[in-house]
Amino acid sequence: MRILYAFLLRLHPRAFRERFAEEMLAIFDEAPSVGFLGDAVLSLVRQWMFRPKQQPDAVAAQPSGMFQTLDTYTPRRSALIQGAVLSACFFWALVLAATNGGRPLQFLIGSPDPRPGLLSVTRSSIEPATPDATVRVPAPAAGPWFDFASRYFKIIYVLGGLDTDHDYVISAAEIAAAPAALRQLDLDGDGKLTAEECGHCLGAGYAPGCRGDNGSAGDEHGHIEWSREQLERFRAIFMSYNPVLAALDTDHDAEISATEIQNAPAALKRLDLNGDGRLLSVEIGPESVVRQILMDSTAAAPKQKGNSPRPRPRTAGR
Amino acid sequence: MRDHAKFLPLNPATLHILLALAGEDLHGYAIMQQVSIQSEGRYKLGPGTLYDNLQRLLQQSLVQEISRAGSDARRRYYRLTALGRGVLAAEITRLEGMIREAKLHLQTTRAGKA
Numbered sequence: 001m002r003i004l005y006a007f008l009l010r011l012h013p014r015a016f017r018e019r020f021a022e023e024m025l026a027i028f029d030e031a032p033s034v035g036f037l038g039d040a041v042l043s044l045v046r047q048w049m050f051r052p053k054q055q056p057d058a059v060a061a062q063p064s065g066m067f068q069t070l071d072t073y074t075p076r077r078s079a080l081i082q083g084a085v086l087s088a089c090f091f092w093a094l095v096l097a098a099t100n101g102g103r104p105l106q107f108l109i110g111s112p113d114p115r116p117g118l119l120s121v122t123r124s125s126i127e128p129a130t131p132d133a134t135v136r137v138p139a140p141a142a143g144p145w146f147d148f149a150s151r152y153f154k155i156i157y158v159l160g161g162l163d164t165d166h167d168y169v170i171s172a173a174e175i176a177a178a179p180a181a182l183r184q185l186d187l188d189g190d191g192k193l194t195a196e197e198c199g200h201c202l203g204a205g206y207a208p209g210c211r212g213d214n215g216s217a218g219d220e221h222g223h224i225e226w227s228r229e230q231l232e233r234f235r236a237i238f239m240s241y242n243p244v245l246a247a248l249d250t251d252h253d254a255e256i257s258a259t260e261i262q263n264a265p266a267a268l269k270r271l272d273l274n275g276d277g278r279l280l281s282v283e284i285g286p287e288s289v290v291r292q293i294l295m296d297s298t299a300a301a302p303k304q305k306g307n308s309p310r311p312r313p314r315t316a317g318r
Numbered sequence: 319m320r321d322h323a324k325f326l327p328l329n330p331a332t333l334h335i336l337l338a339l340a341g342e343d344l345h346g347y348a349i350m351q352q353v354s355i356q357s358e359g360r361y362k363l364g365p366g367t368l369y370d371n372l373q374r375l376l377q378q379s380l381v382q383e384i385s386r387a388g389s390d391a392r393r394r395y396y397r398l399t400a401l402g403r404g405v406l407a408a409e410i411t412r413l414e415g416m417i418r419e420a421k422l423h424l425q426t427t428r429a430g431k432a
Binding site: 016019020022023024025026027028030031035036038039040042043044046047051 | 345346347350364365366367369370372373390392393394
């Protein structure tokens, strides 16, 4: 029992042990008691937890460790623990106030609204998302069709007029709005579209509606004298060559009449061979171009051969 | 008196130690025995409690260690300082006032019940 008591005394802080351990052991030797063991344990806790640690003045005067004190003792451990707990609570409260503005915690996972903060933000670059937002995916700006269509849609005014969003695809909305789009091409206001108003030009300034930007043939002034029969034949060829113009000109008179303009949506829908509601390159491009595009796509992706829209049946020329 | 007030009130262990040292200089074990005698065996100090209080009393200069030849070299003797005596006197005065007040309250309560 004495050994145990001496061991407990050795566990005391050095300053206390060196000062009083010998006297305490002398008392134990004089009147040994089991109760002294419990008293030593209590003393052990008391000295380590609730009593400041004494240190020499020279040590106290020198900065060392994590902090410096001007006193001749370092704070007791219980005070350090209390300080740590208080610091943690203060820091937690500070973070709570800074991140939540002092309001109760809100779990906003999946919410489109921004989380309230301490600093009021009057404007934000983050737009709240709406679940029913329409996402427009722009068409790829490269490929054989787009290289061709960028010029082709300029030459064929009807195509350029129908393709209001300039993606070289006639969408369902553009098909539905075709009458209004076609009427805007009627420059002379006669209610119908001539071949020239559809894009047929045989020379700059040849006829009303011909914009002269598709190249020309003839003399140095771009003028060639064509006979009336030649012109009518050229117009007929022009109107039958493009599938869109051919579909719109249902009576094959080389003009798109007011009635044909009115019935344009139904005529255009007949070109939708794959039934996706819109007109793609293989459905509105010239046959030679379509054939080349299909050959390129087949060579590039042979496994997807069956997925490509089948070539449209060409309308018979007049 | 103002200096004494900052030490008050004394805890029971401190009060008993100061009372034990008020009569004569004592070593630790003798203090424990004297405390037991003063309290008629009802209050017993362990060595840990005794020297924890003595450590604080030494730091506060209420008690001082004295050199005194004895039979056991491990024993150290402690003496009450003038400051310690004044603090003890102030504590006794405080306790007397408290006891007087308590008695007064008890008499008033008895008179009220009668």
